[in-house]
Amino acid sequence: MKSTTTSRAAPLPLVLEDLGLPIERSHEDDARRVLDTAIDRETFAFLSSRAHGLDVTGELRAVVRYFKTASGHTPEGFRRELHLGADGVLRVDLQRDIGYGADGRLRPTNVLYSADSADPGEVAPIAPFISNLTCNPGIIYDLFINNPSANIGGKYKNRDEVMAELGRVLGPGCDISVELNNPFEEDFSKLLDEAAKFREILSPWRVVIKVPHTGPVNGANARRLLEGDRRLGVRYTRGATTDLLRGHNLALRLREAGYRVNFTLMFEPYQTQMALQAKPYFINSFVRHRKMQTHRLAGFVAGYEASGDEEFLRMLRSYMVETDYLGGEDDGVTPLEALLMARDVLRTRDADGSEGPGDGLDAVRHNLRALRNANLPETRLIVCSMEGERNYPDIDRLLADPEFADMSRRIVVTAEPRYLARFTSTNQVVTYQRRFLNAANGES
Structure with missing residues (x-):
């Protein structure tokens, strides 16, 4: 008896245009940017019986104008969201989400990358591949503006010039985490003014204010870290409660003022749960010096x-x-x-490896588990501060661990561009290039 098999064709993909909704005429050009938005069959059926028109939100119009987005497209760094109003009009919005590329399509991988640099020339080659850039005063001033070998000819005179150029190089899809110059400033209005300046330069959609945990360090004792034996008078756990929670309070106040916050300097896993109380957009796991x-x-x-x-x-x-x-x-x-x-x-730290592989990434694992249980769906973990031959390969292996498959969209890996770039290559690349070049030259 002859056996037969039947294959079921995949259902035809559906997009907003298939609904055939009349478009709001005054926003027709912008509405046509989103007609290719994919919708599943259940949503299609729901909207077919309830939606009577199509429009876009003011936010979408503001975003595409600011970034001078080409006709028919929406910019990188935004996901498209559908909202059905009581009036039966389906409105398409853009929500900031660095996990998305142009036209509301997901980036190639769930794991995202970031770079630590303020040098526009160093950033340019990696710009298409990263979703965040991190700058702090040390990176901006010591490593770039005041470094003649990087800031050639003193082309960039101040931080604002550097930020503006980085924004141009990176485009709309990349957040820029920039740290306040003086986290010990007691006048919160001055900190808000500084944050507002960053927002003016980078736009509300890209700016992220980087707030450091400062531990027992405060405005009065900070000079001790720069003078004499450069030792703080108290142990790192024994500062005043006000000082130990200063970063948390500053991060929370900025969040409540409408800013996304990169709350940084988390080295130990036990720091994380309290840090999450400040509702940060990013938290961090520093791995290099701790290991x-x-x-x-x-x-x-x-x-x-x-x-x-x-x-x-x-x-x-x-x-x-x-x-x-x-x-x-x-x-x-x-x-x-x-x-x-x-x-x-x-x-x-599980230094003997009895509870894990002993790769120094126990804090990363802990923080991913903590983040999984947090009520902060937009918060991502930045895995940062790495060096040497093992740090990145070990992190890469961790990110493929089935335990964290559900957390892959919540992870950002950051390092200096040169460090990330080195792991794009292997020795065999050189070997094969020799072979190809010989073949191209007609040699055996």
Whole structure:
């Protein structure tokens, strides 16, 4: 008996134009930008019986005008949303979402990329591939404006000039996270003025205000980090409550003033849940220095435990002073007490790998789980501060872990453009290029 198989053809894709709705004449050109918006069959059936006209929102019109978007298109960095009014008019809106490319289509991957740079020339090659750029005063001034090898001929004189050029290079699809110059400013109106200047330069749709957690540092004691032994008088956990929560309050106030906030300087997983209370647009996991410090602490502890040589404890204590585990008030802490503190740190970080692969990304995993359980659907995690041969490959492997498949659209990976660029290549690229070039030259 002859067997037969039948294949079911995929349903024809449906778009808004298929509804055949009359278009609001005064906005006809803008409405035609969104006629190719895909809709599923259930939505098509629902709208067919209820919608009586098609229009676009004022927000959509403002966005396409600001970014000078070509006729028939909507810009990168926005998703299209449908709203059916009580009057039966279906209105199409644009909602800021860096997970989308032009014309409301998703970017190639759910995982997004960002770059840490203020150099327009360095940013230009990576601009089409990133969804966010991060700038802080160190990046803007030290690494670019005041660096003659980067700011050739002193072309850019100030931060505003740099921001304007970065906005031009990056286009509409990329957020720009820019940090306030003085997070210790007590006059909130001055901080709002600074934020408003960034919004004027970059537009309300692209600007993100970067707010650092400042710990026990405040306007009165900050100079101690720049003078003398450059040590803070108190341990990092022992600042005044007002100081330890200053960044949280500043982030929340800016959020309530209508700004999206990149709340930064999260190194330990236990920082995250409180940081989320400030309703940030971005939170961060710093991985590089934390992993390096973990290895150094573990090395000193292992050396002492294997040999009993107290020189390891003296080196451990000195290292903990150097890296601010111990503040100025801790001069009386003995090497043995430092050992107990170091063991606590290593236990918190799962340094022995008993609860994971020991790749230093335990905070990233924790933060993704915390974000999954948060009531903040627009908040994304930036995985930042990486270097060396292992950091990015380990992160890449983590992002493919089935546990975090549902969180892939909530992740942004950021580094200096040159660091990201190095992982586009392998040794075999050179090998194969040699072969291709030889073939092109007619050689065997």
